[in-house]
Amino acid sequence: KAGVTQTPRYLIKTRGQQVTLSCSPISGHRSVSWYQQTPGQGLQFLFEYFSETQRNKGNFPGRFSGRQFSNSRSEMNVSTLELGDSALYLCASSPSGTGNRFGDEQFFGPGTRLTVL
């Protein structure tokens, strides 16, 4: 099976702009999670989607939003970009996300490197 793919891989934006990142999960996976990775904070959970529904979210401002489509592909959007939003954004998919312990392994994509100038 093909792994998790994320597009674009690199992005440069300026403050105040908005950006949309895309994630295609492994075929058959229905749960998609997003993380922000920075050197100082490590991985911070943004949100998780399953069957087009957001089931949980982290402590990020409302400028960060996401959605999931019927084919499980997911997008996240950041509006009014700030310098501090520069980070690697990781997407991860899980087989079922039903709470089955053996289905909870997360498979990560390569990430999208966002630079805000």
Next chain:
Amino acid sequence: AQRVTQPEKLLSVFKGAPVELKCNYSYSGSPELFWYVQYSRQRLQLLLRHISRESIKGFTADLNKGETSFHLKKPFAQEEDSAMYYCALMIPGTYKYIFGTGTRLKVLA
């Protein structure tokens, strides 16, 4: 609030020496705990999870609920173990993972 703490940012050991990467968590219930690893130029991937009680690449991790720890251990480090290691906690039913800030392991020849 739930939290995962990895106190060491960098751990350097010599090849053949024992390795212990520390992980402490704060959660009052029964968490699901994982270790993820990221080798150079590779994706973050699961190394092991406490529920399966298995040894992967010689690594083991034991959940100590009394000390709220989930330290990762290997008796004899190898150069190919050099990587970034993340401890992660998932609260059952929440579908939310909390990661530590990671420990970079360097195994010296």
